Amino acid sequence: MQSDPKPVLHATGISKFFPGVIALDDVELQLYPGEVHALLGENGAGKSTLIKCLTGAYPRDAGVIMLDGAEINPKDPLSSQAAGIGTVYQEVNLLSNLSVAENLFLGRQPRRFGMIDQRRMLRDSKDILAQYGLSIDPAQLLSSYSIAIQQIVAIARAVELSGKVLILDEPTASLDREEVELMFSVIRRLTARGLAVVFITHFLDQVLAICDRATILRNGCVVGTRKLAEVTQTEIVTLMLGRQLEAATHHHERRETGDVLLSLRGFGKRGAIEPFDLDIHTGEVVGMAGLLGSGRTETCNAIFGAQPADQGEARLRGSPLRISTPREAIRNRIALCPEDRKTEGIVGDLSVRENIILSLQARQGWYRPLPRAKIEEIAQSYVKALDIRLANLDTPIRLLSGGNQQKALLARWLATEPQLLILDEPTRGIDVGAHAEIIALIERLRTQGMALLVASSEMEELVAYSTKIVVLRDRRQVGALTGDDISPNAIIRAIAAEEEPRA
Amino acid sequence: MIRSTLRRVTPQLIILALILALNMVMFPGFFHVEVHNGRLFGNLIDVLNRGAPVALLSVGMTLVIATRGIDLSVGAVMAISGAVAASVITGGASWIVAVLAALGAGALCGLWNGVLVAVLRIQPIVATLVLMVAGRGIAQLLTEGAILTFNDPGLVRLGGGTILSLPTPIWIWIGVAALVGLVVRRSALGLLIEATGINERSARLAGINARVLLIAVYLVAGLCAALAGVVVAADIRGADANNAGLWMELDAILAVVIGGTSLLGGRFSITASLLGALIIQSVNSAILMSGMAVEFNLVIKAVIIITILVIQSPRVRHWIYLLRASSGPGPMPRQPASRTPKIEEGRP
Numbered sequence: 130m131q132s133d134p135k136p137v138l139h140a141t142g143i144s145k146f147f148p149g150v151i152a153l154d155d156v157e158l159q160l161y162p163g164e165v166h167a168l169l170g171e172n173g174a175g176k177s178t179l180i181k182c183l184t185g186a187y188p189r190d191a192g193v194i195m196l197d198g199a200e201i202n203p204k205d206p207l208s209s210q211a212a213g214i215g216t217v218y219q220e221v222n223l224l225s226n227l228s229v230a231e232n233l234f235l236g237r238q239p240r241r242f243g244m245i246d247q248r249r250m251l252r253d254s255k256d257i258l259a260q261y262g263l264s265i266d267p268a269q270l271l272s273s274y275s276i277a278i279q280q281i282v283a284i285a286r287a288v289e290l291s292g293k294v295l296i297l298d299e300p301t302a303s304l305d306r307e308e309v310e311l312m313f314s315v316i317r318r319l320t321a322r323g324l325a326v327v328f329i330t331h332f333l334d335q336v337l338a339i340c341d342r343a344t345i346l347r348n349g350c351v352v353g354t355r356k357l358a359e360v361t362q363t364e365i366v367t368l369m370l371g372r373q374l375e376a377a378t379h380h381h382e383r384r385e386t387g388d389v390l391l392s393l394r395g396f397g398k399r400g401a402i403e404p405f406d407l408d409i410h411t412g413e414v415v416g417m418a419g420l421l422g423s424g425r426t427e428t429c430n431a432i433f434g435a436q437p438a439d440q441g442e443a444r445l446r447g448s449p450l451r452i453s454t455p456r457e458a459i460r461n462r463i464a465l466c467p468e469d470r471k472t473e474g475i476v477g478d479l480s481v482r483e484n485i486i487l488s489l490q491a492r493q494g495w496y497r498p499l500p501r502a503k504i505e506e507i508a509q510s511y512v513k514a515l516d517i518r519l520a521n522l523d524t525p526i527r528l529l530s531g532g533n534q535q536k537a538l539l540a541r542w543l544a545t546e547p548q549l550l551i552l553d554e555p556t557r558g559i560d561v562g563a564h565a566e567i568i569a570l571i572e573r574l575r576t577q578g579m580a581l582l583v584a585s586s587e588m589e590e591l592v593a594y595s596t597k598i599v600v601l602r603d604r605r606q607v608g609a610l611t612g613d614d615i616s617p618n619a620i621i622r623a624i625a626a627e628e629e630p631r632a
Numbered sequence: 633m634i635r636s637t638l639r640r641v642t643p644q645l646i647i648l649a650l651i652l653a654l655n656m657v658m659f660p661g662f663f664h665v666e667v668h669n670g671r672l673f674g675n676l677i678d679v680l681n682r683g684a685p686v687a688l689l690s691v692g693m694t695l696v697i698a699t700r701g702i703d704l705s706v707g708a709v710m711a712i713s714g715a716v717a718a719s720v721i722t723g724g725a726s727w728i729v730a731v732l733a734a735l736g737a738g739a740l741c742g743l744w745n746g747v748l749v750a751v752l753r754i755q756p757i758v759a760t761l762v763l764m765v766a767g768r769g770i771a772q773l774l775t776e777g778a779i780l781t782f783n784d785p786g787l788v789r790l791g792g793g794t795i796l797s798l799p800t801p802i803w804i805w806i807g808v809a810a811l812v813g814l815v816v817r818r819s820a821l822g823l824l825i826e827a828t829g830i831n832e833r834s835a836r837l838a839g840i841n842a843r844v845l846l847i848a849v850y851l852v853a854g855l856c857a858a859l860a861g862v863v864v865a866a867d868i869r870g871a872d873a874n875n876a877g878l879w880m881e882l883d884a885i886l887a888v889v890i891g892g893t894s895l896l897g898g899r900f901s902i903t904a905s906l907l908g909a910l911i912i913q914s915v916n917s918a919i920l921m922s923g924m925a926v927e928f929n930l931v932i933k934a935v936i937i938i939t940i941l942v943i944q945s946p947r948v949r950h951w952i953y954l955l956r957a958s959s960g961p962g963p964m965p966r967q968p969a970s971r972t973p974k975i976e977e978g979r980p
Contacts (some may be wrong), residue, residue, distance in 0.1 A: 148953065190954065435837060459839040467837060476827045476834050478898045487827055490820045491839035498820040541838065 135198070137162045137325045138214070138294050143182055143192035145175075145349075147528060150520060152178040154349045156192070160294060160325040165316060167336045167357070168329045170346035170369055171560035173518070173530025176329055179346070180296055184209040184216050196293065215287030219299040219558075221279045223286070225272035230254035232271050233286050257285055261315050277308035281315055288319060295319060296327040301335060302558055305420055305586075313339050331560060333362055345369055370562055386596060387411035388446070390580045391463075391549055393432070395441035401427040404441050405606040407599065409549060409580045414571060416595030417584040418620045424604035425584035426468050429553045432582070433465035434458045459492050464542035468553040468584075470531065474538045477527035481519055482508040484526045485540045492545060511540035516566060532563030539570065550574065552583045556590060568594055588617040600624055637903055644891060644907035647940060651914045659921055671794045675917060677802075683913035684801035685710070685877070688860040689884035690891070690905040691809050692853030695816070697888050699829045699846055700897025701749060701756035703853045706884060708767025709741045710861030710877030715774035717862050718782055718871035727786030735858045741767065742854020746847030764881065771873035781870035791866025801863045805906075808859060812852065813902045822900075825849065829897025883912055890940055911936075 138160040145153040153175045160166050168176050182189040185203030194201050196212055203209035206216065223232045230250045231238075239246045239253065254267035261281055271279055280300050288295055297316075301309045316326055316339060328340055336343060337357060344354045345368045353368050390411050397404035402424045409415050417425045430436040432443075434452040443450045445461055452458045458465070467473040476484055485508045490499055499507075508522050515536040519529060526537055535555065542550060552571070556564045571594045575581060585591050591598055592615055600608040600623040608623035655662045655675070665674035689706050696703045713734035720730040741763055748759035774780075782788075793800045816822040827835040828842045836842050857877070865871045889895065890911055891904030915936055919929045942948060 146954075188950075433837075455837050456839050456841060465837070472831070473833055473837055476831045476838075478830045479823075479827060483823060483827075487823070487835075487840075488838045490823060491841075493820070495819050495821045495824055498818065 136160055136195075137197060138183075139195040140183060141193050141195075143179065143194075144190050145178055145182055145187060146190050150528065151349050153182065153189075156346070156349070156351050158183075158344055158351075159354070160327065162323045162325055163320045164341045165320055165326045165328050165339050167340040167343035168327055168346065169336065169343050169365060171530070171532070171562055173348075173533065174346040174369070174560075175349040176346055177298065178349075180216065180298055180327070180329070184214055184296065210287070210291050213291045213293030214296065215291030215294070216296040216298065217280065217283045217287050217300055219302045221276065221283050223271055223279060223283055225270070225279075227271060228268050229258075229265065229271050229274070229282055230267035232282055233257060233267070233289065235286075257289065258282075261285055261318065262311075275308070277304050277311055280304070280312065284315060284319075288324065292324070294325045294327065296329075298329045299331070299558065300328075301330055301332065309335065331558065333365065333561075336365075337362065366561060369560070386413040387578060390446060391432070391450075392444040392447075393441065394443075396431065396438050396443060397440050398427065398431050398436060398438045399440070401436055401604065402431055403605040405599075407606075409582060411548070411580050412575055412578045413596045414575050414581045414583060414594050416591035416598040417582065417601060418586075418588060418591055418598055419601035419624065420586070423601040425601055426553055427604065428601070429465055429467075429551045429582065429584055432458070433463060433551055435465065435467075456491075459488060459545060462546065462548045463551070464488070464545055464547035464549070465551040466535075466538050466542055466553065466555060468557065470534055470538065470558075475526045475534055478525050480523045481512070481517070481526050481529065481537050482522040484537055485511055485544060488541050489544045507544050508540075511537075511543065515540055515570065530560075532559035535559055535567065536563065539567070543574075547579070549580045549582065552581065554585055555583065556585065556587065588620050591620070592617055637901070640892075640901050641904045641907055643940075643943065644904050644911065647890075648907055648911050648914065651911060651918070651936075655914060655918045655921075658918065667797060670797050671799070672797050675921070677799065679910060679913045679917055680802045681799040682917065683909050684805045685860040685864055685880060686883045686887055686912060687805040687906050687909040688808060688856045688863070689853075689880060690887040690909045691805075691812050691902055692849075692856035693881075693884040693888050694891070694893055694900050694902050694905040695812075695825060695849040696756070696853050697829075697885070697893055697895060698825050698897055698900035699849050700832070701846070701849070702760065702885065702895070703745060703850060704757065704760040704881050705741065705745060705763035705767055706853060706857040706860075707877035707879060707881040708764050708771070709738055709854055709857035710864060710880065711771035711871075711873050712741060712767050712774070713738045713858035713861035714865035714871040714876045715771040715780065715873050717787065717865055718780040719774055721782045721784050721787055722780060727784050727790075730784075730787055731790070731862055734862050735855060738854040738856075738858020738861070739851055740854070741857070742851035743847065745854065746850035749850060750843045750846035768873065771871070771876070775871050775873045777873075779870045779872045783869060787862075787866050788869055789866070791863050791868070801867070804859065804863060808856065809902060809906055812856075816902070821845075826898050826900065829900075884909075886937065887912055890937065911940075 136159040138158070140156070140158045143153050143156040156175070156179055158179065168179065170176050178187065181187040183194060184206045185208055186206050196214070201209070201212045203212060203214070224235070227235070233254050234250050239249045241249070251267050258265060258267065263278065263281060265274065265278060271282065284295065301312055304312060320326060328336070330336060340357055342354060342356050343365065345352050345365065347369060355365070387410050389408050391409045393405065393407045395404040395406065407415070417428065419425050427436065431438040432452070434454045434457055437453040443452065450461060452461070455465070476487065482504060486499055486504050489507070493499065511517070512519070512522070517533050517536045517540065519533065526534055529537065555567050568590060571581060571583065583591070583595070595615060598610040598615055598620060599606055600610070600620060602624055610619050610623065659675070662675045665672055665676060693703060693706065716737040717730040717734040720733045721727060745760050745763060748754045748762070749756050790800055790804070795803050824840050824845055827838070828840060828845055832842055861877060864876050887908035888905045890908035891901060893900040893905065912933070915933055916929065919932055
């Protein structure tokens with residue numbers, strides 16, 4: 130596919146400055162028709178910024194974008210789409226309250242006598258979706274389909290509207306294995322039609338499975354462009370990090386855990402999570418495994434009081450506990466780092482310093498402000514301890530990369546000195562380096578005697594740090610693994626065991 | 633702290649200075665201040681004095697807007713509190729009782745708005761529209777449709793009297809602003825309000841009691857409006873339910889916007905909003921003094937406001953930023969040094 134010497138898209142000298150930060154410095158990107166091109170780099174390396182500059186979501190401060198040999202100057206995502214660059218983001222950017230067909234044809238519905246020609250729209254939608262190997266009813270609401278199907282509808286719409294370059298920004302982040310395969314088959318169909326696809330993801334195995342070439346960014350600069358057939362995974366990681374990554378695997382000694390900290394009996398919330406029993410000890414990491422939608426987040430929220438439980442009882446160190454708001458949980462030194470960092474975690478415009486002390490201050494009450502020196506001390510010490518990389522503590526947290534935002538949120542909760550720390554997908558969407566650091570942190574907190582409840586969809590990760598794993602399926606606890614029984618295969622068996630009687 | 637506030641309000645200070653300078657060019661006597669019977673007179677004093685109602689409203693409005701809300705009812709609340717004060721005082725009570733009753737009415741109005749917004753989760757613009765429409769009717773019921781006049785010297789002094797030769801309304805708005813500003817910034821209230829305004833969901837999950845906070849800011853807005861209503865009523869020695877505070881909520885919102893607090897909530901500055909109120913008042917008096925038809929007032933105000941907003945827009949700011957960056961030394965500007973070293977620089 131590199132036989133075609135003319136790139137479909139050639140961006141050179143792309144630069145973008147934010148106050149105090151060079152987000153992109155003289156970046157070059159070449160895309161050939163029919164290739165899948167991976168864009169790799171740690172969080173904060175500049176991948177998203179580059180995409181936003183290419184699509185015109187951000188005005189770039191320097192650089193030239195050539196599409197099919199002609200210079201384009203997209204002012205906004207619409208104009209880049211019209212020029213031929215389509216983008217699909219991790220969060221589906223469609224209207225879930227409209228039908229699949231309406232989503233596909235929104236803004237360009239086929240008309241008949243000035244009215245929308247519903248029948249033709251449905252027929253055309255069926256044809257389009259068939260090209261992607263989907264046979265679904267386009268008259269149904271988009272929201273009635275899974276995220277994977279919605280993603281493919283988004284891709285179909287983007288390709289229909291643009292048709293030269295397709296940018297996929299973490300399209301597989303919330304998909305399970307089968308759905309990823311489905312997505313890959315769609316991508317292969319598209320490259321066979323001569324489209325150039327940019328693929329952004331944190332999953333290196335997916336990159337090796339689907340991509341032809343990769344451009345690797347670090348600190349806003351291109352550190353290399355490689356044909357993936359010619360490099361090893363280690364080489365890519367070394368390029369991304371600029372250093373050798375120590376093997377993240379470690380054998381876990383299943384140590385004795387302490388007293389029962391939190392004991393739940395028949396605990397649940399109607400419509401969210403079926404009643405379950407769970408004991409969490411001090412010095413223990415309880416892992417929560419299960420597919421997406423299996424009730425992991427609901428369990429976390431029920432314990433923290435974000436979606437308070439309506440049945441069963443909870444005991445904290447033996448005494449009854451009723452939690453109906455996050456404030457009550459925090460008062461009992463329970464903390465929750467939520468799954469959705471952007472909407473439930475960070476307060477974007479506040480500085481990193483303010484974000485770190487926010488919960489501690491909220492617990493103290495508004496009339497007892499933390500002294501400046503104390504704030505500075507807390508913020509500095511966590512920035513150092515967690516290696517949060519930033520220009521300055523005054524930086525608004527939204528300007529930080531995903532991994533650093535996550536660390537700042539961990540700092541916010543650690544500052545409240547919790548006895549139970551609930552982490553919901555603590556490593557989602559963050560880069561390899563920060564990933565390893567957060568796993569090491571979980572281990573460190575456990576040995577210090579904290580109790581942790583960690584929900585994650587990465588089984589290897591759960592196996593690495595959990596002393597006990599509960600497995601959820603369809604909003605129900607379906608199994609528990611302890612000690613030497615813990616292994617990825619055992620988790621998969623526990624999830625699958627529930628499926629057999631249904632088949 | 634003072635340094636960072638100064639940096640924050642620099643644009644507003646420059647605009648105010650420009651308008652005042654323009655006034656002086658047009659009316660050479662603009663800055664002339666003289667003492668008559670122990671009272672300061674002059675155009676500058678007049679701006680400070682006449683600006684009192686909007687300045688008072690803008691204090692409460694700043695907090696409300698910082699939580700991503702808005703309070704359209706403050707003008708009507710002014711009418712209510714004026715009517716309450718007037719009817720209590722004509723009933724024979726002392727002026728202190730009248731003021732307290734007016735403040736109580738304002739607090740009640742604020743509480744009503746706060747409950748609609750924070751508990752029933754009605755959008756602030758709709759929730760406060762209710763009282764904006766109904767409030768003036770309530771005020772008219774209280775005054776029975778007439779202008780309720782009074783002559784109690786204690787109450788009149790709040791609008792027309794002087795303390796240390798400065799008109800009382802000036803003391804009132806400066807005092808209230810200083811009090812609210814101190815409470816908000818010396819406690820953690822400011823931070824919690826900003827966090828709630830930027831991302832209420834995150835703020836709640838971080839343990840902030842957003843519900844109580846929201847009720848509190850509408851309560852403060854109600855109290856500020858009540859005080860403004862008393863000042864206006866005392867000034868004209870009567871409660872005019874039809875006209876007291878009419879459209880003044882818009883001036884208050886404008887003052888906050890000129891002050892650079894985003895209507896999307898978050899970072900706020902009471903000082904900047906007060907400067908915004910003074911900017912509006914300076915424009916008003918300039919137009920009045922020039923003898924132009926009052927109708928011009930609105931058009932000229934609009935032009936000035938558009939200019940200010942354009943200067944403050946993110947895109948123009950980024951241009952200015954790039955312009956500075958390209959003329960400065962080196963290819964990339966450094967992040968402005970943190971506050972601490974700056975203060976140290978200034979010490980020797």
